[in-house]
Amino acid sequence: MLRSSMPFAKALAAALLALSLPVVAQDSTALRTSALAATCASCHGTAGRAVNGASVPGLAGLPASYVVEQMKAFKVGTRPATVMHQLAKGYSDAQIDQIAAYFAVQKE
Numbered sequence: 001m002l003r004s005s006m007p008f009a010k011a012l013a014a015a016l017l018a019l020s021l022p023v024v025a026q027d028s029t030a031l032r033t034s035a036l037a038a039t040c041a042s043c044h045g046t047a048g049r050a051v052n053g054a055s056v057p058g059l060a061g062l063p064a065s066y067v068v069e070q071m072k073a074f075k076v077g078t079r080p081a082t083v084m085h086q087l088a089k090g091y092s093d094a095q096i097d098q099i100a101a102y103f104a105v106q107k108e
Ligand code: HEC
Pocket: 036, 037, 039, 040, 041, 042, 043, 044, 056, 057, 059, 066, 067, 070, 071, 080, 081, 082, 083, 084, 085, 087, 091, 099
């Protein structure tokens, strides 16, 4: 009995795995993106929402293209900065795209 149900169990397991893989992949991308964006929180506020009176600007709701442009300008030094020119160098262009897309959809 056990023996004859094994092929079915294997097929079922394979089907479930195939169904769940894309979901898992999406979740881990979202997790990686929010983890990357969290590295900005200590200065720019949780989810990019600056606290009242903070001297560092918030990032929530800024257009992604603007954030990408600024990060690249910090990286190459065309936008002078106190800390961002150093920090920006630690992120790849792909990571910056991800981070910028994340902040663009956060509510201010
Ligand atoms: C150690 C504190 C600190 C961290 C961490 C930090 N920033 Fe900044 N950020 C600043 C400061 C300070 C400025 C103002 C420019 C300067 O003096 O460097 C700034 C400016 C910016 C600006 C320009 C905002 C504008 O209105 O033009 C962007 C975009 C930005 N940061 C993105 C990020 C991103 C994305 C991260 C995370 C990957 C990050 N920052 C992490 C301190 C920080």
